[in-house]
Amino acid sequence: MEELISGFLQIFNVGTILWVALGEVLGIILGALPGLTATMGIALMIPISFQLSKATGIALLLGVYCGAVSGASIPAILLGIPGNPNAIATVYDGHAMTKKGLAGQALGGAVVASFIGGIASLIILVLFSPLIAKMTLAFGPAEKACLAMVGLTIIASVSTKNLEKGILTGLLGLSLSLLGTDPFSNALRIPFPDLLAKTPLTSGINLIPALIGLFGISQVLFDLERIKQGHIAPPQVKIDRVFPPLKKIARMWRILIESTGIGTLIGAIPGTGASIAVFLSYERAKNITLSPKWKLGKVGTGCLEGVIAPEVANNAVTGGALIPALSLGIPGDAATAVLLGALLIKGVVPGYQLFSQEMSLVYAIFFALFLSNIFMLTFQLAGVRLFPKVLAVPMAILIPIILVLSLIGSYAIQGQAILSAIFDMGVALALGIFGYFLKKGGYPIAPIVLGLILGGMFEENFRRAVKLAGGNYFVFFTKPIAILFIALAIFSVALPLLKKRK
Amino acid sequence: MKKSTRIIIPIVFIFFSLLYIILSFSIEQRKMIGDEMGWDPGSRAMPIGIGFLMLGVSIYLFFKERKSGEEEITLDFASKKLIIITIMLSILYILFFRFVGFILSTNVLLFTLIYFYYKRDIKWNMMRNFSIGLLASTGAMILFYSIGRYVTHFLFLIGRRSNSEIFSGRLFMTGVTFLILLFIFFTMLLLFRKAIKNENFRIPLLSGFVTIGVTEFIYIIFKQIFWVSLAKGLIFW
Numbered sequence: 001m002e003e004l005i006s007g008f009l010q011i012f013n014v015g016t017i018l019w020v021a022l023g024e025v026l027g028i029i030l031g032a033l034p035g036l037t038a039t040m041g042i043a044l045m046i047p048i049s050f051q052l053s054k055a056t057g058i059a060l061l062l063g064v065y066c067g068a069v070s071g072a073s074i075p076a077i078l079l080g081i082p083g084n085p086n087a088i089a090t091v092y093d094g095h096a097m098t099k100k101g102l103a104g105q106a107l108g109g110a111v112v113a114s115f116i117g118g119i120a121s122l123i124i125l126v127l128f129s130p131l132i133a134k135m136t137l138a139f140g141p142a143e144k145a146c147l148a149m150v151g152l153t154i155i156a157s158v159s160t161k162n163l164e165k166g167i168l169t170g171l172l173g174l175s176l177s178l179l180g181t182d183p184f185s186n187a188l189r190i191p192f193p194d195l196l197a198k199t200p201l202t203s204g205i206n207l208i209p210a211l212i213g214l215f216g217i218s219q220v221l222f223d224l225e226r227i228k229q230g231h232i233a234p235p236q237v238k239i240d241r242v243f244p245p246l247k248k249i250a251r252m253w254r255i256l257i258e259s260t261g262i263g264t265l266i267g268a269i270p271g272t273g274a275s276i277a278v279f280l281s282y283e284r285a286k287n288i289t290l291s292p293k294w295k296l297g298k299v300g301t302g303c304l305e306g307v308i309a310p311e312v313a314n315n316a317v318t319g320g321a322l323i324p325a326l327s328l329g330i331p332g333d334a335a336t337a338v339l340l341g342a343l344l345i346k347g348v349v350p351g352y353q354l355f356s357q358e359m360s361l362v363y364a365i366f367f368a369l370f371l372s373n374i375f376m377l378t379f380q381l382a383g384v385r386l387f388p389k390v391l392a393v394p395m396a397i398l399i400p401i402i403l404v405l406s407l408i409g410s411y412a413i414q415g416q417a418i419l420s421a422i423f424d425m426g427v428a429l430a431l432g433i434f435g436y437f438l439k440k441g442g443y444p445i446a447p448i449v450l451g452l453i454l455g456g457m458f459e460e461n462f463r464r465a466v467k468l469a470g471g472n473y474f475v476f477f478t479k480p481i482a483i484l485f486i487a488l489a490i491f492s493v494a495l496p497l498l499k500k501r502k
Numbered sequence: 503m504k505k506s507t508r509i510i511i512p513i514v515f516i517f518f519s520l521l522y523i524i525l526s527f528s529i530e531q532r533k534m535i536g537d538e539m540g541w542d543p544g545s546r547a548m549p550i551g552i553g554f555l556m557l558g559v560s561i562y563l564f565f566k567e568r569k570s571g572e573e574e575i576t577l578d579f580a581s582k583k584l585i586i587i588t589i590m591l592s593i594l595y596i597l598f599f600r601f602v603g604f605i606l607s608t609n610v611l612l613f614t615l616i617y618f619y620y621k622r623d624i625k626w627n628m629m630r631n632f633s634i635g636l637l638a639s640t641g642a643m644i645l646f647y648s649i650g651r652y653v654t655h656f657l658f659l660i661g662r663r664s665n666s667e668i669f670s671g672r673l674f675m676t677g678v679t680f681l682i683l684l685f686i687f688f689t690m691l692l693l694f695r696k697a698i699k700n701e702n703f704r705i706p707l708l709s710g711f712v713t714i715g716v717t718e719f720i721y722i723i724f725k726q727i728f729w730v731s732l733a734k735g736l737i738f739w
Contacts, residue, residue: 048723164562168515189529400615422600
């Protein structure tokens with residue numbers, strides 16, 4: 001009980017509430033701007049969260065996350081352009097509703113659906129994450145090493161059509177995570193150690209500049225190609241009635257339940273992400289509305305049901321993706337990978353340790369997610385006529401601002417030591433440029449981040465397991481849970497290959 | 503990206519993996535502290551393993567990309583120029599950040615990028631107007647920053663003399679400085695609103711205003727609220 005109250009107080013104080021509100025507004029704006037993703041928003045906010053207390057910093061990032069996921073529906077509905085890939089399915093019925101003059105209802109419906117999805121998945125997160133974290137008590141070094149491998153292989157296999165590219169970028173992340181100093185023997189693991197032994201490279205690649213570079217700067221360079229299109233004209237749409245009729249939403253109870261289930265479940269599977277969840281829930285809603293007994297509008301014809309289903313699933317992913325992130329240390333998608341990175345930087349170690357020793361922080365995270373959803377509902381409904389105006393901000397202004405924020409954000413982490421801070425800016429820029437070329441070549445970025453995050457966990461547990469087994473490398477095949485994880489890893493790699501053959 | 507360009511990425515990975523393997527072998531092989539029996543795989547086992555795996559996958563991808571018939575859309579020349587300029591300016595920004603300082607280097611980077619992004623297609627004949635705009639923006643930025651510094655300094659003195667916790671508090675000083683600068687900024691914006699509508703002055707004025715506003719805002723957030731040591735460089739006050 002004490003921990004619950006402490007968690008509550010960590011979030012419900014003036015300072016934190018203001019930071020969450022700010023994060024929420026920034027998130028909605030970022031989500032509403034096509035091309036700018038939730039992941040990038042979180043990465044850009046990490047330097048600021050780094051300066052705040054643990055709970056407040058994480059709450060700020062969760063605010064950005066919820067806001068950006070939900071804000072992506074604004075351009076999807078008004079312009080027919082999704083703010084990010086997660087809102088693709090919202091375009092179909094949402095934009096059709098705008099054409100029918102029902103933009104207000106579509107926007108309002110999307111917000112209410114986002115809120116329902118967010119809160120329902122939060123309840124599931126609260127119920128299940130402590131249980132899963134408890135399971136990790138049975139994990140020794142061998143199991144933990146295999147778990148890290150599963151996280152990497154799954155994200156590598158589902159984040160791109162080309163499995164090898166995903167694996168290669170995952171390996172790149174792993175290789176970069178090993179730079180610095182060996183955690184067990186303090187041996188230097190840097191190129192040209194005689195020359196570079198006194199440089200910041202000895203501490204390895206700092207996660208924050210890497211995240212900012214890979215998700216912020218690479219996106220800036222990517223978006224430069226759209227500069228020539230100028231800015232998007234703000235939609236001249238009349239928005240009248242915003243709040244959708246509650247009776248109608250109540251009639252959609254089956255769509256709401258199924259979409260929440262799909263979103264949370266898909267979100268909880270590492271690497272899958274919201275884009276799969278929204279299509280699955282959209283298809284399910286289509287089937288449900290085909291039956292006349294539900295007395296619902298047919299999905300695909302420009303009706304509220306077609307907006308509600310993907311938006312519930314889209315936001316249910318937020319809670320779902322946090323389940324493996326908090327309980328196992330394996331992120332559900334790219335955005336939670338960045339969130340997980342932020343947690344690690346703050347010294348929070350996910351898993352049973354977090355749930356047993358820092359339960360007040362876990363409660364604080366739950367309360368922060370709750371508050372973010374409340375703010376998301378309030379701000380989006382109140383600003384339903386205001387937020388679409390951000391679409392008028394020219395990319396020519398936005399891109400340089402994001403670039404400068406990315407560079408200064410990387411600098412700020414070690415801002416008291418100027419040389420290390422400048423080195424971090426260099427890391428962010430180098431990875432940003434490299435990330436841009438990788439993106440152009442169809443290589444996914446998320447596995448690099450996961451490699452960077454899980455590299456340490458993988459190596460430490462791998463070596464510990466081999467040592468404890470007396471130098472036996474086959475120890476991983478002697479433990480049932482480890483075997484299960486290896487089977488999962490093989491399955492995740494084999495499945496896309498089998499699909500291709502078909 | 504052309505097919506030939508796509509092959510370059512696996513080649514880069516092959517070189518990177520080879521370099522990584524060579525450097526991994528040069529790492530001192532140390533066992534875990536307290537590992538008397540020598541069962542720990544050692545400090546260079548993992549880098550070597552990862553290096554070889556990366557090399558294998560890169561070689562496989564190289565041959566796969568060579569066979570692949572897929573061709574992607576190439577970038578137009580104007581976009582290429584913008585990307586190269588952005589990368590070059592960012593590199594210069596990092597290199598000179600310490601010596602030139604946050605205010606001046608950020609002013610130059612932001613103004614240049616916004617100006618060129620608005621123009622989209624960069625040509626030599628626009629350099630005169632650009633240079634005048636940049637000089638004007640830099641002057642205005644220094645003035646704006648100096649006013650902010652003076653206000654903060656003034657509030658700091660008042661706070662110290664009054665012995666009041668509120669007046670000498672960081673948030674109070676930052677808040678008042680921010681509000682005063684915001685007032686000046688919007689007054690200037692109002693004064694220049696007609697000029698901004700004029701096609702000839704629109705881009706340099708917009709670039710200048712955005713640059714000054716964003717630079718000062720970042721300065722206030724990071725320097726005055728979070729006390730990040732942003733390099734002063736040439737503007738030493």
